[in-house]
Amino acid sequence: DQQVKQNSPSLSVQEGRISILNCDYTNSMFDYFLWYKKYPAEGPTFLISISSIKDKNEDGRFTVFLNKSAKHLSLHIVPSQPGDSAVYFCAAARAGNMLTFGGGTRLMVKP
Amino acid sequence: KAGVTQTPRYLIKTRGQQVTLSCSPISGHRSVSWYQQTPGQGLQFLFEYFSETQRNKGNFPGRFSGRQFSNSRSEMNVSTLELGDSALYLCASSIFRGSGTDTQYFGPGTRLTVL
Numbered sequence: 001d002q003q004v005k006q007n008s009p010s011l012s013v014q015e016g017r018i019s020i021l022n023c024d025y026t027n028s029m030f031d032y033f034l035w036y037k038k039y040p041a042e043g044p045t046f047l048i049s050i051s052s053i054k055d056k057n058e059d060g061r062f063t064v065f066l067n068k069s070a071k072h073l074s075l076h077i078v079p080s081q082p083g084d085s086a087v088y089f090c091a092a093a094r095a096g097n098m099l100t101f102g103g104g105t106r107l108m109v110k111p
Numbered sequence: 112k113a114g115v116t117q118t119p120r121y122l123i124k125t126r127g128q129q130v131t132l133s134c135s136p137i138s139g140h141r142s143v144s145w146y147q148q149t150p151g152q153g154l155q156f157l158f159e160y161f162s163e164t165q166r167n168k169g170n171f172p173g174r175f176s177g178r179q180f181s182n183s184r185s186e187m188n189v190s191t192l193e194l195g196d197s198a199l200y201l202c203a204s205s206i207f208r209g210s211g212t213d214t215q216y217f218g219p220g221t222r223l224t225v226l
Contacts, residue, residue, distance in 0.1 A: 031211075031212075032211065032212035034212075034214065034215075036217075041219070042219055042220075043115070043201050043203075043217030043218050043219045043220050044154075044201070044217045045217070046214055046215070046216060046217075049214060051211075089154065091154075093212040095210075095211060095212065096159075096166070096167060096212060097142055097144055097159050097166070097167070097205060097207075097212060097213055097215060098144075098156050098159060098167045098169070099144075099146075099154075099156060099215065100156070101146075101153055101154035101155075102153075103153050104153070
């Protein structure tokens with residue numbers, strides 16, 4: 001039973017445009033969400049997080065939106081850069097440090 | 112500040128053997144978590160340690176175990192290795208605020224291959 005799903009295995013975007021990565025979850029007890037990016041042969045790098053008491057959090061080019069009623073969150077990257085090309089994982093937690101990860105979305109930003 | 116370090120980076124073992132992986136957290140971080148990444152199952156939580164005690168455990172058999180030392184460094188052990196244990200094992204550290212969820216910072220991982 002996949003509690004966190006990233007339904008798009010890949011996404012291709014032109015440099016300078018917006019990248020939107022989506023994530024759905026089924027467990028309504030999740031109260032904290034994180035996005036990580038991962039390059040091959042490296043560990044995931046933390047990008048941004050959001051608590052369930054908020055619906056939006058921004059950090060530079062990255063914005064995460066949370067829609068609790070739809071059990072959906074999205075990561076917006078504006079503007080997208082070629083260096084953003086990586087696999088992006090969303091993760092969810094329920095009052096603790098046990099993260100449940102989605103399957104990842106490979107983002108390719110074309111120059 | 113130095114990041115999370117994991118040793119070794121690569122390891123090859125044969126079925127039936129056991130293996131120990133090591134993780135040094137970011138200085139000042141007291142919680143260490145371990146994850147397994149495989150192509151089929153993705154990233155899955157193994158366990159979390161804080162103050163030398165296991166706080167949470169994922170859905171893995173008892174062959175997977177871990178421990179944490181007083182300096183917060185952690186080791187995980189897999190006994191009686193199976194082919195399906197081939198994976199990237201990731202360690203993550205966090206400050207541990209005591210409530211809610213901490214941001215976890217990951218190491219580069221140990222790539223284990225079981226032949």
